[in-house]
Structures are given as C-alpha cells and as structure tokens.
Amino acid sequence: MEMSGARQATTAWRRGACPTLAAPMPTGDGLLARLRPRDAALPLSLARAVLLAAGRHGSGLVEITARGSLQVRGLTARSAADFADDVAQSGFPLAQGPAVEISPLSGLDRQALADGQAMAQRLRAVLAEEEAGSSGFTDRLAPKLSIVIDEGGQADLSGLIADLRLVAEAAERWRLFLGAQDAGLFDAQGAVVAVRASLRALAQLGRAARGRDLDPATLTLPALEAATPEKPAEPENEPGAETGALQGQGRAPEMKRGSARQSPRPEAVTLVGPIDLGPGDRLTRSFALGLGFAFGQARAADLIAFLELAEAEGAAELRLAPDHGLIVAPLGEAALRRLMARAEALGFITRPDNPARAVAACAGRPACASACLDTKGIAAQAAERLAPLLDGSVRLHVSGCPKGCAHPRAAALTLVGGPAQERLGLVLEGQAADAPSIALDVSDLNGALTRLSRCVSGARLAGESARACLRRLGPAGIAAALQQG
Template sequence: MTGASEFVVQGWCPGALRPMLSGDGLVVRIRPDAGRLTRTQAAGIAKAARTHGNGLIDLSSRGNVQVRGVTQASHPGLIEDLRALDLIDADAATEARRAIMVTPFADATTSSLARRLAAELTQGPVLPGKFGFAVDTGPAPVLQAVSADIRLERCAAGGLILRCDGVPLGTPVTPQDAAQRAVDLAHWFVAAGGVTAGRGRMAALIARGVRPEQADTAPAPPPSAYGPGLHPMGALVGFEFGQIQAETLAALAALGNVRVTPWRMLLIEGLTALPDRPDLIVAVDDPRRRVIACTGAPGCLQAHAPVRPLARRLADQVPLGKTLHVTGCAKGCAHPGAADITLVATAKGFDRIRQGSAQDLPEAAGLAAAEIESEGLFR
C-alpha cells in the first residue's frame, strides 16, 4: 500500500494519496464515488480543507474536488479525516484506476453502473494516467465535450451503448454487462497498441485506423445547452474560476447532497429555489462565466504572473457569447481548447492570441496588463 507520505513533485494528475506539489502547497484530489457527495461528506471536506489546507477548494474539469494548501505535515491528518468520510481508496493504484466521470443528472441505474465499473476496474488493465471513462447514461448525454476514452451512453430508444471516444457510433450493452464490457474494451485498447511509453488515448488509436468490434448505434442527441440555474434534480451553481471557499461548501452542504460536475459547478440535490449568496454564479449571463483563468502565480510553480486578478478586472469587457482565457503559462491547463481571446503570461509580459488556444501563435507579444486593460479587448 502506498502511504500518505508518498509525494509526487510535478507531472502527475494529483490524487489524494499521491498529491502534487504546487506553489501554495500540496494539491489533494478527491474523486467522489459516482460523482456524488453526501451532505456529511461535503461538510467534512469543507472542514478538512480549513483544518489541513488553506481553505480553498478547486473543482476540476474531470469532476474532482481538490483541496489546496496542504503541507507534508498536515497531509496524513487530512487523509485520516477523508478516510473517515469514506472518500479514500485502499491504495494509490486503486485511486488512479478509478478515473470515472459520471453525469450529474444520474438516475439510480447510472449510479449503480458507475459503482460496478469502479469495482471491475480494480481488476482492469493498467491504463495511461489521462485515460478515463464517462458514465453518461442520464436522459441525454451531457459529457461528450468532456475528456474521456470509453463512454457509456443512451441511444435515442433509451437503451445503453458502449462507445469509444473518436467513434460516432456505439455498441448496445445491458445494465448487467455494461461495466464488464467497458473493462473488456480497455483491455482491447491495450492489446491493440494504444499505449506507448505509458501514454495513449483512445481517440488517437482510432485515428490510426484501429477499430474494435462493429459499432452501429448512435447516442441520443445531446441537449442544446445547460448552465447554472434550477434543474429537475436541484440547483446547479457555479463559482468564479471554479474555486470554492470552504465556508461556501459548508453552507451548500447544509442545503442538500451534492453532485460534482465537470463544468466546475455543483448540483445541490432537491432544491427548488436558488441559494442566495454573492459568491455563487446562478445566472447563465453572469460575466464571470465568460472568463477562464488557471491558478497562475503564486499558486502554481510554472506561472509567469498572477492571472486571476487580471481576468477578474477584464470580465466586464467580454461580451455575451465570447470567451476570454487568461493563463499563467502556455500549458493552458484551465482550457486546452480555443477561446475568442487567450492571454498567455510569459517572462516578458502577456502574449495575445485571437481565436486560438494557449499554444497558438500570438498576434501580439510582451503586453503589460495595464496596456491590455486600457486598450480594450474586443474593440
């Protein structure tokens, strides 16, 4: 078993038992079982984040919850508290295998399927660190824009299908065999040569022309859009830059059980009215939804500059329907895709990219933050 004192400095997706060192201490990533936290678990994370971390909690784009500012000395106590809440796997290897994202609009069948898949994966193949599964079997698929390699979805007729990322069609499966078939597909991925030097993604293998068994069933069409607000299952609320203060999480936990989404929002089950707090994003047109910013300096060791204060000041300049991405380095962790404008911090100032991602060629380089603000972003 891997103990709480095993630390990875950089280059890993952090887990709880293998945290990653960042500029403000260790980042401890919790993978909620089937994407759900009971009120007790959510309140317990809030308390543990205050006690053992710096009180800041991030929501990841893979539906995980990250406690920040943990120290090597406080990590064992955090793990002990999280284990008492049933949020810690038996060991780091089991934790790493349970890379499953679950639709926040899960019904009982979906939750049970996610748990069966987690159990089957303990005997599954060793997969690359970024490889993941999506159990997207709510009324309609909502995770198709979210990174995953093997997907369980529903077809238009309501039945379950198993689909490889990169292939538009899937294969019908049943609630009884779906989990095992997903693990079989992972074995196929490895046997077909999908892993090279410990890395590999399903879509890349498919792009090389390698295909599993014949797939013939399309997933149900996804909904046109969804955002913060009231939903049949409760209230979906967002947070500036996907970061929550421990006090906010504690207040939300008092309202109901929590579902974690890959959109850096939380669904509070059973609410029929929106919680009234200024630190929550509850409106689709809130300007804070138009800006994306990573941790930046000083929280990230790779960052060339602080980015969130600048993003916050620029939010009102971003028109409805447009997006601004401000990133502390060209890695672009917070938003790998394109944005209308991307500002990349470098050693010489900010690079500005239009209609591209953080790694694309800039149209202007070495800009000062004050210059960007006074020029106006979307003139």
C-alpha cells in the same frame, strides 16, 4: 547531447501528472490534493467534513476541476498527511483506478433514458476483475484514461473528452464510441462485454494508447447494430466544449435527436442555476441548484456556509459537476429561490449568463510557481471589461504561463504570461502555448480590453456573434483597435 533552447522551453512548460490525495502536487502555495469521488452524490454532512478539514490543513482555498473533482490548496508535507487521514476517517468515497464518469444528475434526472449509476458499477467491476485476473492490468492503461457514461438525460457530457464513451439510446441500448469512432449499438450486457474487450486491447497496446487508437473492426464486439459510416462534423469551439478534431480528441460526436438511431432525449440544461427535476412521487416539483465558482476557486469557509444554508432549506446532497460546478438537491421551489439569493450574496455564480462563466483562469501567481500573472485579478478585469463580447460564443482563457492548465485547448481569446512580467500575450483562436498574436502591457490592460470590447461591439454585423466578428477582424484588425488611444 544538449537540448536546444526550444526543446528546453517545451520541457519546462510541460504539464505534469494529475495530483491525488495520496500524492499531492507541489505548487506555488504549497501542495495541492485532488479528490475524485466514486459516487455521484455526497451527503452534505460529509462534504462539510471534508471542507472543514481543507480549511484546517490547507490555505482554505478549494477548486472544482473541469471534470468535477475537488482540489484542496495550500497543504504542507505534514498537513497533507493529516488531511488524508481526516478524509479517510470521514468515509469520503474516493474513486480508484481509471476514471468512470457519469452525469452529475444521475439518479435525480427522471428524463434519463438509462441508469448511468448501474452501468458505472458494472464497468468498475470489470476493471476490478481484470486487475484481479492480471496483476498490473490498470497500470498498463493510460494514466488519464477515462470512460464516460452518458445516460441520455438533461446533463450534456459531450464536452468531456473520453477514451471510451457509452451513450444511452434507450433503457437497454448503449452506443459505444472509441475516441470519436462509433463502434456500434449494444444491449446493456453487450456494452459491458465491448468495454471489457476495448480495455484489454488498450492494455495490450500499452500506457501510451488511447481510445482513438483502437480500430472497431479489429475487435470482436457483440453489436446489435454496426457502426454508422457517417463521420460527424467537427463542432464549433464554444465555451465549455473540448476542441480538436473529433477523431483525435475523443469528444462526443453530435447525435441527431429523435432520429431512427436514437430515442428522443431531453434538451440539455445548463448546470448553473435552477434545474427542474420534474414531479416527484407526490407530484410536487423538485429542483436542484447548480453553482459556479468565480474563475474556478472559492473559500472553503464560504462553501461551508452555503451548505449549511442548503441543508436548512431541505437539501440533502452535493454533487460535483463538470466545468467547475457543484449541485445541491433536492429543493422545493420557494427554498430554491431563497437559496439562490443567499448563494449570490456569498459570491457564487447562480445565473448562466454571468460573464465570469465564460472566463477560465488558472491558479496564477503566487499560488503557482510557474505563473507570471495574477490570473484571478486579470480574469476579474476581463470579465468586466469584455462583458459585451461574452455572449456565449467567446471563451476567454487567462493563463499564468504557456502550460494552459485551466483550459488545455484552443479558446477564442487567451491572455498568457511569459518571462517578461510587465507583458502578456494575446492569442487569437489558439492555446496558451501558441505564439501570441499581439503583445500587451499589463499596465494598460484595462484600457486595451476596453478598446477591444468597443471595437468588436462597433464592428458586429446584424446577427453576428462576437466570435464570428473576432474572426472576421483577424489579428491585424484587432491589433489596430488595441493601438488606438
């Protein structure tokens, strides 16, 4: 039986499996390899060695993914093998098996409630033991299954979708969530036992099963406290947050700070710009510097230059961070300020209010064979023209095709390419695969974005966010504004 046109289109735009170092993914500019580090911290010398290899064997373009992995672009079949050999010789600590993710500040954050690195080691040991006891155990788990460990520190991991999530409430108290379902409070050993039981249940259900498919009531879990019956309210879809119903997507529910159920935890910090790590052993304050890449991409040579400057200022390690960022540490206050200025001169983002941080863009044309747009160029135009709208409430997604790889969830505004290269769609409050609300001419994009910015700026009520204004105007009001000369 032949597939219908709609079914064929859906299949053509389907997102594939994640690339790895051993199995790079074909793209429009060659092969793309992804390196997922096992450890939170990488020595600067090791990071430089890998980046030098990326420049030697690839196109020189590197990316950090939304979950904090390093991607290297422009490899060939031959150079990909050479790059993998260089990475192996460097000693880069590649993670194996299902993702076990911790705070990028783990080990540095003196305000963390628990030791996320120690818990990660225990859970990786569980996975290894289960694989040793039942060959093929990890192959029976979902390919993209993830375990997130939130140690209750300054880094906010709630935007990372997780199948299993441990959230520290005290040094030896962990709350387990299966998807978004609260499975109860455990001591450290009980949390390990509960995660093992959950993984075994998922393996029995098969590769299509995710954490949200488990029912805590059917598992034998040594909880200190039963799961809370409250259903968390669905959060607003703000920049950096994962969207979708909590029950269905596995986003972390909001935890009440300072409540009887949870020890007070520090306020979350933005992982771009200065990060105060607090006083050290000698009571001198220590800092980290978080960087962002403009539209998720940077040149390896620029990053190497930055790391050399960071090392000269006393930094010793690099940490990859969620939401396409990286962190270098430790730094004194004077060194931090000097390094920020040098990073900005190299084109990196060092300030949380930079409009480019609110724009997610895929590799685009010509880097991706599926793309119909020069997404990086359009993203730069949009960040400039729509800057008044990018107030923290609006996330803009620029996608070269309906797959939506850079932001596979709903955004306030999405510009998406399609078969007609001179046209692009504007999706309001949706995903790249959704039907566009408005069609735009690429040749008039600057004018359209300027009119949209003026329309929203003029229509905003006192105290109203740009996103709330966009919702109030709706597709009809926005379309009318875009049609004005």
